[in-house]
Amino acid sequence: MAALAPALSAGFADPVHDAQRAFAALMRAMAEPARLVPLASALAPPAPLSPEMAAAALALLDYETPVYLDATLAAVPDVAAFLRFHTGAPLVTDPAAARFALMGDGAGLPDFARFAQGEPDYPDRSATLIVQVARMDEQSEGALVLEGPGIKGRRTFSAAPLPADFGRRLAANRALYPLGIDLILCAPGLVAGLPRTLAPHTQD
Amino acid sequence: MTALARTASGMPAITYNFAYLDEQTKRMIRRAILKAIAIPGYQVPFASREMPMPYGWGTGGVQVTAAILGANDVLKVIDQGSDDTTNAVAIRSFFETTAGVATTTRTRDATIIQTRHRIPEAPLRAGQVIVYQVPIPEPLRFLEPRETETRRLHALSDYGLMQVKLYEDIARHGHIATTYAYPVKVAGRYVMDPSPIPKFDNPKMDDSPALQLFGAGREKRIYAIPPYTRVVSLDFEDHPFAVQAFAEPCALCGAKGVYLDEVILDDKGGRMFVCSDTDHCATRQAEGHTGSMSAPYGEGQP
Numbered sequence: 258m259a260a261l262a263p264a265l266s267a268g269f270a271d272p273v274h275d276a277q278r279a280f281a282a283l284m285r286a287m288a289e290p291a292r293l294v295p296l297a298s299a300l301a302p303p304a305p306l307s308p309e310m311a312a313a314a315l316a317l318l319d320y321e322t323p324v325y326l327d328a329t330l331a332a333v334p335d336v337a338a339f340l341r342f343h344t345g346a347p348l349v350t351d352p353a354a355a356r357f358a359l360m361g362d363g364a365g366l367p368d369f370a371r372f373a374q375g376e377p378d379y380p381d382r383s384a385t386l387i388v389q390v391a392r393m394d395e396q397s398e399g400a401l402v403l404e405g406p407g408i409k410g411r412r413t414f415s416a417a418p419l420p421a422d423f424g425r426r427l428a429a430n431r432a433l434y435p436l437g438i439d440l441i442l443c444a445p446g447l448v449a450g451l452p453r454t455l456a457p458h459t460q461d
Numbered sequence: 462m463t464a465l466a467r468t469a470s471g472m473p474a475i476t477y478n479f480a481y482l483d484e485q486t487k488r489m490i491r492r493a494i495l496k497a498i499a500i501p502g503y504q505v506p507f508a509s510r511e512m513p514m515p516y517g518w519g520t521g522g523v524q525v526t527a528a529i530l531g532a533n534d535v536l537k538v539i540d541q542g543s544d545d546t547t548n549a550v551a552i553r554s555f556f557e558t559t560a561g562v563a564t565t566t567r568t569r570d571a572t573i574i575q576t577r578h579r580i581p582e583a584p585l586r587a588g589q590v591i592v593y594q595v596p597i598p599e600p601l602r603f604l605e606p607r608e609t610e611t612r613r614l615h616a617l618s619d620y621g622l623m624q625v626k627l628y629e630d631i632a633r634h635g636h637i638a639t640t641y642a643y644p645v646k647v648a649g650r651y652v653m654d655p656s657p658i659p660k661f662d663n664p665k666m667d668d669s670p671a672l673q674l675f676g677a678g679r680e681k682r683i684y685a686i687p688p689y690t691r692v693v694s695l696d697f698e699d700h701p702f703a704v705q706a707f708a709e710p711c712a713l714c715g716a717k718g719v720y721l722d723e724v725i726l727d728d729k730g731g732r733m734f735v736c737s738d739t740d741h742c743a744t745r746q747a748e749g750h751t752g753s754m755s756a757p758y759g760e761g762q763p
Contacts, residue, residue, distance in 0.1 A: 272484065273478065273479045273484065274479070274531070274532055276484065276487075276488075277479075277487075277529075277530070277531045277532075278531065280487075280491045280528075280529070281529070281531055283491075283495065284491070284494060284495065284498070284529065284672075287495050287498045287499060287687075288498050288672045288685075288687045288688060289687070289688060290687075316488070316491070317488060317491065317492055317495075318488075319485055319488050319489075321489065322492070356492075377613075377616035377617075378612040378613060378615075378616050379506075379612075380500050380503060381493070381496040381497075381500060381503065381505045381506075383496075385495070385496075405648075406501050406647075406648045406686075406687045406689070406690035406691075407498075407687035407688055407689060407690065408689060409668075409688075409689040434650070435500050435503060435650060435651075439495070439496070439499045452498065452499035453499055453500070454499065454500075454501065454648065454687075
């Protein structure tokens, strides 16, 4: 007898309210950039997809949202199967065609310019990158000092692993405003939003 | 499976998905809200649905509220500041029926406030979300009817038309005569229609701790102002923006520095001015504040 196909991980236990809770955390994260917003996820998605990123994906993706997976996530067929089954989102290999990009490897973030930046008449037609990191905190060596709408004064933010030039990339993204990509970072139990309005403040 | 709930006549009771909208619609609106927050003041197009109420009655605000509402939220709905007018009562009962959420009239107890044409007098706090019902989201629409052109003007940040309109007000009336839907610039970039709130409320939008979301159902647009965002009312150096001032305090609670409604009392010129924000007025009256036309103590009390 052939081996049974591996069981597909379950989606939200309560699709309506679990999706709403995940979205509420994401909305709070985008409205108050660089703030660590708690997101409890009971999902057990196939590794390396984290429970937090899976919750964000299930809350936001459907057949209208082409999704790009980075090499880390694309290497595991179970991740694609999980996303296809639960969201129905088309998976694309061209980053420029994606509305959402799921990034399993924060350190290996590709150049933001490879993703849709929006159009001058429709700046909302830009990609949202959802990035997994191992940790995030608000006080740390080498933390970014950020300012922008949603932040009263300034806020320090640090996450790892991320590219060494992450601050410069955020500044370059901000320079394109109102075009540019938006970032959502996921760490265990937490999400944080880094929308395009954020300006890294250079230390003086 | 639980048995279907049945009405008194034995028909299966009508049940709705939580907050009426289906989940795909909510996801579509939620994605639009996230982009709207990321681009403050920019109008994000969305696939507005038919709602069980006519356009002009808050279908945009209702869709935004339905998309963000959670089971633990406490909802307040106001219409021109009032909790007890038709539109407010209808929308409140709509969400009581379809979502079973708690509702309140107290500004400070609410987590989500849906509003038509006012911002409550009580200061909003961090964590609250205020959802505005918007009839015409495009501030340039009456100056330039073509959507392709207004999009281009926003893209180029070319708001000269709006300055000319305000200037023509001054040329004609000696002052800026726009008193509601007074245009604002959000985060230094997009000029935005704050919905037809009186310009009295414009300063409350600036640096507000609450998240502000705007939904226009017929025009199919969602836009947003994140908390702590600069919102500047357009003006000129020699004609600075100023809000309305009222000569007398509220006739029922004696409040000063609040927005008042004029109530005609008879056909002989009798009138009174009362708080437009009914919750604010009732709270003050409960605290013992009285105005010039308050009922004498004890009268009308049960």
